[in-house]
Amino acid sequence: MSAEAVIHVIDDDDAVRDSLAFLFESADLTVRTYGSAQAFLAVAPVLVGGCVVTDVRMPEINGIEMLKRLKAQGSLLPVIVITGHADIALAVEAMKSGAVDFMEKPFDDEAMLRAVRTALVRHSQTLEEGQQRAEIRQRLAxxxxxxxxxxxxxxxxxxxxxxxxxxxxxxxxxxxxxxxxxxxxxxxxxxxxxxxxxxxxxxxxxxxxxx
Structure with a gap:
């Protein structure tokens, strides 16, 4: 896995962050963890490759608001949100705000890994398509x-x-x-x-x- 394909895990619960980091690292995926949406948003503008896995319920800035801010920043990083059983409405709102998938707690490890790998593949394709469009526009000019x-x-x-x-x-x-x-x-x-x-x-x- 390339250094750019980083899984960014955002959750205010230390145990959840550590558990997800262990899961992804066990699958040979590079992981960075953040204790809040604010911490992630501070570095998001310079991130290119990878995927975001975030809890939807967090203090100050929740997952929905973070999605909206990422969109405003022009970020193309795919976002997977983690929700509780009672948060289906939030999960749907997250999808409408740009999330590519949502996982209900307690989630299956293999299902989470599949979701992340799918998001990484799609993101890679999106980046390649964007680069191709940019090259074509340069030639058109x-x-x-x-x-x-x-x-x-x-x-x-x-x-x-x-x-x-x-x-x-x-x-x-x-x-x-x-x-x-x-x-x-x-x-x-x-x-x-x-x-x-x-x-x-x-x-x-x-x-x-x-x-």
Missing amino acids: TLSNREQQVLEGLVAGHANKRIAHELDISPRTVEIYRAHVMTKMEAASLSELVRMALIVGMSGSIATTDN
């Missing part, structure tokens, strides 16, 4: 206005001739711009180019502006 227009036409499924007509240029010129787009976007095929554009939410409608 290198396109000229006309190249952007040609790309939008391609994403809309238009043939070169139609793109040429809508932009009032020749089909041959469209081919040249299209080749430039493929090169700048580092796309090996038209399908890959379209996939990149869709990943960042391009609509595929041509907005005609100057070159």
Whole structure:
């Protein structure tokens, strides 16, 4: 397990924190523990990888409020909340506030480990997707206005001739711009180019502006 994939355990009960830390460490997972939501929120902005396991009932800042503050900070860390049998309403509220899962006390150790591993995998995928979107946007930023227009036409499924007509240029010129787009976007095929554009939410409608 990489150093970044840390399980952050938050609970004001020392015994619960120690028990969870022992469970995760026994499964070769890296653990950090916090006695309060305040202590975790103080370091949360610099955390990238991992998962949060937190009690929903804590003094001063409870699990729900912590989720809201994490969201406000822009944190992508997946959060699993621990609830009591009487806290189903809180568990549902936690899910609505961004928690990825909740575990009822007393929870099964294997069920907790499965939930954490699932959260870690999903988080890793989210980070990879975010990095991919950022790279695509960087490449898009290198396109000229006309190249952007040609790309939008391609994403809309238009043939070169139609793109040429809508932009009032020749089909041959469209081919040249299209080749430039493929090169700048580092796309090996038209399908890959379209996939990149869709990943960042391009609509595929041509907005005609100057070159």
